[in-house]
Amino acid sequence: MASIRKRTWTAPNGEEKTAWLVDYRDGAGKRRFKQFARKKDADAWITQAAWEVSKGVHTADSQSVTxxxxxxxxxxxxxxxxxxxxxxxxxxxxxxxxxxxxxxxxxxxxxxxxxxxxxxxxxxxxxxxxxxxxxxxxxxxxxxxxxxRGLVAQNVAADVKVERSGRNEEVVIPTKEELRALLAAADDRWKPLVLTAILTGLRASELRGLRWKDVDFKGATISVAQRADKYCDLGPPKSKAGRRTIPVGDAVVTELKKWKLRCPNGDAGLVFPNSVGAVQDYGHMLRRGFYPLQIKAGVCDPQLKDGKPVLDAKGKAVMVPRYGFHALRHAAASAWIKQKIDLKRLTTWLGHSSVAITLDIYGHLIVDKDEDARLAAEAQAELLA
Missing domain, CATH: 1.10.150 (DNA polymerase; domain 1)
Known part of the structure; x- marks a missing residue:
């Protein structure tokens, strides 16, 4: 039977101290003690501990882990x-x-x-x-x-939510002019990859893991069935939503048909492999392909140090690429939103597990200010008529 008793003692400085000591037995029948500064805390704890012991899920502090x-x-x-x-x-x-x-x-x-x-x-x-x-x-x-494993009675984090701070930056999307410049500057090696990324919204890992067997030229679709991680290991998409089929237009079909004739062959049958047909390293794809392409296309900015441009050995400003590869995915999503693609379909094409994720990332693009103004005007006219 658990009990609570008052404990008093004199501290080394002569001050009188008081505490409340809980005396109870755990699930194994072993006697345990726990001390509190306030009696109401001891009362609350002993009620919870009694319930945990009865359910066989109690863990004493001395037996707990960090x-x-x-x-x-x-x-x-x-x-x-x-x-x-x-x-x-x-x-x-x-x-x-x-x-x-x-x-x-x-x-x-x-x-x-x-x-x-x-x-x-x-x-x-x-x-x-x-x-x-x-x-x-x-x-x-x-x-x-x-x-x-019986190390804790309950998951106290289960009901905790992250309240949005409002500090998250909106996604950065390349302009149409920048996208055209990238495609115009891309050579035969990189244009198929960049064009496919822009028009399908596939993640870099999904593009690196894409197989020719997943490209349906006749049906004009691309299916996502696997991905490549940062170690170049191939595996299934991380979520059920990641497995999806995306419609593609004539531009992608035509470009991929041409690319297939000169694409390096490999055992994995990849669409965008490295030079020997194996999985392309993500870092190499950026450093050897996408970043230099942006510099070539003029989609870049001067590198700054202390607010001043950094100069190379020839006295010219050192330029840095403006976007990460994920910006091409944002470009695809932005184009679909402008085409009034319904939210459920947009979520499916992007491989998001819920509409909420799509809204969280692209909600500011989905808002149609002109349409909002029109609806507000109509409501006003109706109310004041």
Whole structure:
């Protein structure tokens, strides 16, 4: 039977101290103690502990592990399930740079929803909304694994949400003139890749993993069935939504037919392989292809240092590319939105798992200010008629 008793003592400085000591037995019948500064905290805790003991999910503080230790367990489990190396790397980065520094020393038995909310607030102060969301999701998964192992009674992060800070930048989209300049400057090696990216919105990993068997020239479609990670390993899309079929126009069909005649052959049958037919390294694709192409096309800006252009050995300004490869995906999405493609279809073509994700990224583009003004005027006329 659990009990609470008052404990008093004199500190070394002569000050009288008071605390409330909970005396209880855990699920194994072992006697345990836990001390509180306030009686109401002891009362609240003993009620919760009694419920946990009755359900067989109670973990005493002395037997609990820290968030950092639980994170290590979670990652080891992911490794044992042969998750992609890139996924494991991301888990480790979230653990090492965002979770452990802020909350890693906290014992699971002492972790509360309020502390998780504080953790999220600390992240939002210095990180983006997206990164904060990823760190919170990782913490929740850590607690799910810990609960499965009996290391914690509940997932206190389950109901915590990331409140949007409003600091996220809108996506940067190349202009039509810039896209035309890129295609005009691209040689036979890079034009098929860039054109396909612009007109299909495929991610770089999906383009690098695209196979000829997934290109239907007759039906004018491209199916996404696999992707290449940063280690050049091929595997299935990360989510069910990633598997999709996208319609393509004559420009893509014609360009890919020409490219297929000179595309390097390889065992994987890739559409955009490296020079020997193997998976193309993402870094090489940028440094040898997309970045130099932007410089050639004039889609670039002077590199600055202390507000002044950096000059090369010949006294000319050093130019840097204006966009990352993902900007081509944004260009495709922007074009589809302007064509009034319905939101559900847009979400499917982009491979997003929910309409909410599409709205979160491209919602500002979907808003039609002229249409809003027209509807507001009509409503006003109706009300004042």
């Amino acid at each position: 968030v950092a230790a639980a994170a290590d367990i979670w990652i080891k489990v992911a490794e044992s399930k042969n998750r992609e190396r890139g996924t494991i790397d991301q888990y480790k980065q979230l653990r090492d740079h965002h979770i452990v520094p802020l909350i890693g020393a906290e014992k699971l038995s002492k972790l509360t929803t309020a502390k998780v909310v504080s953790f999220v607030d600390d992240l939002l102060a210095t990180r983006s909304d997206d990164l904060t969301h990823k760190a919170l999701r990782a913490l929740s998964r850590i607690l799910i694994e810990a609960r499965r």
